[in-house]
Amino acid sequence: MLSREVRNDRVAENREEIEGHVREILRLIGEDPAREGLRDTPARVTRMYEEIFGGYDKDYAEILGVTFDEQHEELVIVKDIVYYSQCEHHMAPFFGKIHIGYIPSGKIAGLSKFARLVDVVTRRLQVQERITSEIANIMEEVLQPHGVMVVVEGEHLCMCARGVKKYGSKTITSGVRGSFRKDAALRSEFLSLINR
Ligand SMILES: Nc1nc2c(ncn2[C@@H]2O[C@H](COP(=O)(O)OP(=O)(O)OP(=O)(O)O)[C@@H](O)[C@H]2O)c(=O)[nH]1
Numbered sequence: 153m154l155s156r157e158v159r160n161d162r163v164a165e166n167r168e169e170i171e172g173h174v175r176e177i178l179r180l181i182g183e184d185p186a187r188e189g190l191r192d193t194p195a196r197v198t199r200m201y202e203e204i205f206g207g208y209d210k211d212y213a214e215i216l217g218v219t220f221d222e223q224h225e226e227l228v229i230v231k232d233i234v235y236y237s238q239c240e241h242h243m244a245p246f247f248g249k250i251h252i253g254y255i256p257s258g259k260i261a262g263l264s265k266f267a268r269l270v271d272v273v274t275r276r277l278q279v280q281e282r283i284t285s286e287i288a289n290i291m292e293e294v295l296q297p298h299g300v301m302v303v304v305e306g307e308h309l310c311m312c313a314r315g316v317k318k319y320g321s322k323t324i325t326s327g328v329r330g331s332f333r334k335d336a337a338l339r340s341e342f343l344s345l346i347n348r
């Protein structure tokens with residue numbers, strides 16, 4: 153059983169209906185949903201949706217959790233946070249790493265909470281740009297730091313496995329708030345630390 157933090161309760165509530173639709177798609181693409189290998193597939197796909205779409209209806213402030221008062225007003229970076237998401241155009245996976253940096257202004261968050269925030273924002277139908285700006289905006293709103301910078305790297309299967317089929321191409325997006333916007337040296341420091 154998945155924990156509440158990473159579970160989509162609507163999928164659980166609508167399980168039978170979703171399973172029925174998946175079975176119908178199998179039939180419509182020319183498969184036999186009753187053959188042994190596929191018999192449990194609609195249930196498996198539904199359970200997978202419960203997990204990979206577990207980011208809906210979550211409270212961000214709660215996820216960043218208890219913040220601590222701390223007078224460290226210098227750069228904090230959590231880098232290489234792995235994510236898996238689904239592009240909203242094709243419902244195909246995209247995945248990669250997210251790097252988050254911020255300059256606290258009296259409030260810091262527990263380090264694991266950044267990874268939880270990444271899970272909640274990415275486990276939905278998304279575009280990479282929105283993942284980037286949502287993380288930056290939530291950080292700004294909850295922690296009210298001097299500045300935030302978020303870099304997201306993504307490999308999109310809708311560009312590799314189909315369509316233009318450019319295997320290995322990567323998309324990099326950045327979101328910059330507060331002091332990072334004004335201070336080029338700070339952006340460079342962040343970028344050199346995440347690229348080490
Ligand atoms: N900006 C952005 N585009 C994305 C993302 N994920 C997928 N896409 C793009 O969404 C676009 C959808 O384009 P459409 O022309 O409507 O769909 P399509 O005919 O399947 O396009 P092709 O992928 O070019 O075959 C494609 O260019 C995808 O590469 C993302 O996270 N951000």
Ligand SMILES: [Zn+2]
Nearest residue numbers: 239241242310
């Ligand atoms: Zn896509």
